[in-house]
Amino acid sequence: MKSGLKEYPLLVWAARDILRRPGRGLLVSACLASVSFLIAVALLFSQAMETTWNQLMVQAPDLIVRRINAGGWAPMPAETAVAAAASVPGALTPTPRLWGVATGPRGPVTVVASPGVIPETILQGLTPPVSGQAVVGRGVVETLQDGRLILVGQERLQLTIVGTFPAQTCLATHDLVWMAPNDARRLLGLLPGEASDLAVSLFHEEEEPAIQADLADAFPWPVHITGRSDGVLRHHQRAVHRGGISVVACVPAILALVWIVAGTAATGSSRQAHWGLLKSLGWTTGDLVRLQIFQAALLGTPALAAGLASAYSVVFYPPAAGIAAWWLTGGQHLPALVLSRSGALIALLEISALVIIPYLAAVFLATVKQVANEPWHLLMADPWN
Known part of the structure; x- marks a missing residue:
């Protein structure tokens, strides 16, 4: 592949590769959507509770x-x-x-x-x-x-x-x-x-x-x-404590996502042989890395969007809002809440970075480790192992 090839054909090739392995794509998408949903519900709920309470406390x-x-x-x-x-x-x-x-x-x-x-x-x-x-x-x-x-x-x-x-x-x-x-x-x-x-x-x-x-x-x-400052501080500490515990509880899920991505993005003898063939036809290491990044983006963007949208609905739209309150407070909080959405966009951007950066890093590192070898080395991989 010529180094000056435009990115659009590479993006189409990435979509074609995803369709060739729909099972792997569904697995990665489901994992990413689930992890983003869990983290987003915890952080959005805590942030919205604190914001809503502060708006009420201003009048106290x-x-x-x-x-x-x-x-x-x-x-x-x-x-x-x-x-x-x-x-x-x-x-x-x-x-x-x-x-x-x-x-x-x-x-x-x-x-x-x-x-x-x-x-x-x-x-x-x-x-x-x-x-x-x-x-x-x-x-x-x-x-x-x-x-x-x-x-x-x-x-x-x-x-x-x-x-x-x-x-x-x-x-x-x-x-x-x-x-x-x-x-x-x-x-x-x-x-x-x-x-x-x-x-x-x-x-x-x-x-x-x-x-x-x-x-x-x-x-x-x-x-x-x-x-009034005592009440604001007390509820701030409670929100930070609840959100922190929830995010820490999601760390194993993030690590599992990284492991799954690293294991499916670039390992397997059939994948190595395929990359060896592409490199022997003129593809460069950079082309293959970009191909994998495009695949990750095509899988990750809709999955991340679905997870964040579901979390946003669960936190801010009754009666679904009762699910977040029941889950994060052990069933002891109010059954439904109408919370302030102020600052929710910034929180969603932070959650996106928290999820997408480890995801893309796992894809990048796993791909570089595999495709940096010479074409003959990759072609020697037995696709039937």
């Missing part, structure tokens, strides 16, 4: 102050708490919040009855419930039969469902019940004038670590203060 208060005693959490007098927080320089708009946990039809649910607990963007378009009514998350409404919700706390309460939180807020509202303040106080056993905790905003977010000590000293009872 800077600091949350909770009163504690020997038994754990305790309600706080709202007026006293607001006055104490307002006396601290830099602590802005202290807001009492009313929320807690009650028992629903299929387990605990989070009860909310005041601003500041749910981000404003989630509440847009929803009518605030009045006494005897509730707005619920998707996980709660799925358990109801007649549009009525029965909750058990300090009292037994029956509510009429008048709205449902949007599906795209499922990460924050899956088990949420928004009700009127009077109903929440009865359910949670709180007296008028008591609050569950206190939300505090800061003039400068950088003041968060420094102001916590002054804020704690301002209250006449022991308090526990958590910052």
Whole structure:
């Protein structure tokens, strides 16, 4: 083959070689698609969970102050708490919040009855419930039969469902019940004038670590203060941990792919004899290497695309999204999630590089090792061994 031969005929020859050995091509394609799918699901799910959570946390208060005693959490007098927080320089708009946990039809649910607990963007378009009514998350409404919700706390309460939180807020509202303040106080056993905790905003977010000590000293009872950055860091670590474990678990699959590719791309006496014949007809080592790279690209590109597309669907499109949540969390996470797709394209490019580079490297090295020999050496291989 002339060294100046255009690449298009070589690409056609590569496609012809693939069709001559369809079994080998299907094996390599299936392995590549499976590996890319497994890695992409793990990384996309972790990245999407973190991105979605960060978007919600941007709207969260800077600091949350909770009163504690020997038994754990305790309600706080709202007026006293607001006055104490307002006396601290830099602590802005202290807001009492009313929320807690009650028992629903299929387990605990989070009860909310005041601003500041749910981000404003989630509440847009929803009518605030009045006494005897509730707005619920998707996980709660799925358990109801007649549009009525029965909750058990300090009292037994029956509510009429008048709205449902949007599906795209499922990460924050899956088990949420928004009700009127009077109903929440009865359910949670709180007296008028008591609050569950206190939300505090800061003039400068950088003041968060420094102001916590002054804020704690301002209250006449022991308090526990958590910052928004603590929640962001906690969920970041959880996402990195989950994604890292999943990728490490896929390392054997990547190694198996490399071994299969190396074993099928350039080994076998019949392949060596075929290459010896081509070299004796004028093909160069570079031509043969390019031929194998083209074959790898023709097999790998659709396989990689299929694996990534399947992973993208499993992570971002309900009800398929429940598969990823169930698999990566051991069946203990939400059954379906609507996650943010921000940054997904970059993640897909990184996953493509993670899979395709070892794949092409295996093809290249295995081919070079075999075809670098002289034609007579390759022709001596017995194709019937």
